């Protein structure tokens with residue numbers, strides 16, 4: 469495995485910090501305010517023929533609201549597919565910016581709103597097209613495979629887009645065709661795929677600030693406290709964490725494992741927003757957040773994505789009332805990004821991979 473020089477990462481970390489400094493935690497609402505906001509949002513959604521599509525990491529109030537209003541809660545790919553297939557005129561995407569952009573690319577005729585356009589992702593920030601395009605140009609012999617957590621411009625420069633639920637299969641398929649891979653942006657996911665498939669992969673050097681914080685030492689300690697617990701980890705986690713995990717998978721795969729396994733206790737290394745769905749589907753099981761404390765801990769996230777947390781009833785209502793925070797993707801860019809996205813969706817259908825439907 470090879471990767472780009474680490475001074476690239478150092479620069480990216482400074483940029484990520486600037487974005488983190490700008491995140492605003494949502495206001496705490498009383499139960500009567502929550503009820504009032506929900507009523508007003510539901511009325512507006514009916515009037516405007518809008519549907520809410522929310523990620524598992526968003527506030528449980530938004531996840532519930534999506535389901536109560538015939539919207540959808542899921543992972544990044546399922547959100548996009550639901551948005552594409554449903555007949556609403558307006559999609560409100562509660563998640564982070566790349567999810568809104570993907571929804572717009574796949575549904576160019578729909579209006580896509582987001583509660584806030586400031587909700588971004590450390591992987592997206594750390595893979596700017598100005599840096600990425602020359603990197604690709606320098607390696608024309610490699611198939612460019614990018615994670616969905618990227619801008620429309622980076623997707624447009626790629627041959628394939630993948631999500632964590634399908635990345636292994638796509639790389640395996642390309643390896644079978646004798647292809648060498650250029651992978652971006654998540655180094656931990658890339659590393660995991662490389663170790664699992666044995667593919668020749670050149671890796672971009674970026675990480676998710678949430679998953680990077682999980683600590684293997686703390687996880688070992690927790691394992692001795694809960695010897696019967698199954699450890700479930702998202703592949704954006706560092707290698708040392710993945711080596712201890714019993715199940716490694718995307719958000720949907722983590723949820724499915726928690727339902728299918730007969731164990732009663734689970735230690736979960738991913739954003740704690742997912743606990744709402746985990747607990748809802750398995751009310752009698754115990755779910756424990758994997759530790760983010762310990763040596764070198766900064767707890768910038770404490771297992772919760774600060775950008776996902778910016779989605780709230782308050783910001784959603786404002787966006788619906790004012791029709792602002794609309795996602796726009798330039799037509800030429802959207803057409804170019806549509807190609808690798810469609811390739812992924814077609815591949816998933818051909819392989820009958822479970823990238824659609826609720827967990």
Ligand code: 13P
Pocket residue numbers: 542543544545617631632633676704718719720
């Ligand atoms: P999923 O593709 O599983 O939804 O994950 C997206 C993400 O941002 C994980 O941190």
Ligand code: SF4
Pocket residue numbers: 564588589590591617676677678679704739773774775776
């Ligand atoms: Fe990006 Fe990590 Fe947040 Fe997911 S959890 S949106 S990868 S920063």
